[in-house]
Amino acid sequence: MLDYISGEIVELTPASVVVDCNGLGYFINISLNTYQNMSVGHRIKLYVYEAIREDAHLLYGFRDxxxxxxxxxxxxxxxxxxxxxxxxxxxxxxxxxxxxxxxxxxxxxxxxxxxxxxxxxxxxxxxKDKIKASGDSLIMGALAHSETENEAVAALIMLGFMQAASAKVVRKLLSESPQMTVEQVIKSALKLL
CATH class of the missing domain: 1.10.150.20 (5' to 3' exonuclease, C-terminal subdomain)
Structure with a gap:
């Protein structure tokens, strides 16, 4: 069982990352919370969960x-x-x-x-008995409007939503609040789709 993968980020979307670890590229599914503050070219350490199914071996990565x-x-x-x-x-x-x-x-x-x-x-x-309430603050950075729209729509498609519906919801959200980050747009869109 893998515990973590450490290496350089070579590809990044809001739903997945490819980490180069000593010449091997690991495709890892991630959440938006893990996506925050990541960028291509930087080193990262992701704790992983390996889902082994009959038809696939999938990795899910987490910041902590x-x-x-x-x-x-x-x-x-x-x-x-x-x-x-x-x-x-x-x-x-x-x-x-x-x-x-x-x-x-x-x-x-x-x-x-x-x-x-x-x-x-x-x-x-x-x-309920296994989880304790705690208060973390979410740190988000601003991205250009068109880049935000493209990344948000791509992430929603990767999460299984239709492109037309995703694009419509993302455009609506960004027209109402143009300063929204990719993470905010996706989180809001997930509630509307």
């Missing part, structure tokens, strides 16, 4: 062990797979998720794409 622990707790819940867990972690910070679960706020969990009432309740029931 705590986010990986939350991811593992999420996928331990019946009905929550790796992609759903990644969408949840892309929709809110770890601290926001912990607070949501600790307070039993199933309404907020239901705003995440792919989470219905039963799954939201199951997440809260299964994880």
């Amino acid at each position: 062990k705590h986010e990986r622990e939350i991811f593992l707790l999420l996928i331990s819940v019946s009905g929550v797979g790796t992609n759903t867990a990644r969408v949840i972690l892309s929709s809110m910070t770890v601290a926001e998720l912990e607070s949501t679960i600790a307070s039993g706020n199933s309404k907020l969990l239901k705003t995440v794409k792919g989470i219905g009432a039963k799954t939201a309740e199951r997440i809260i029931v299964d994880l």
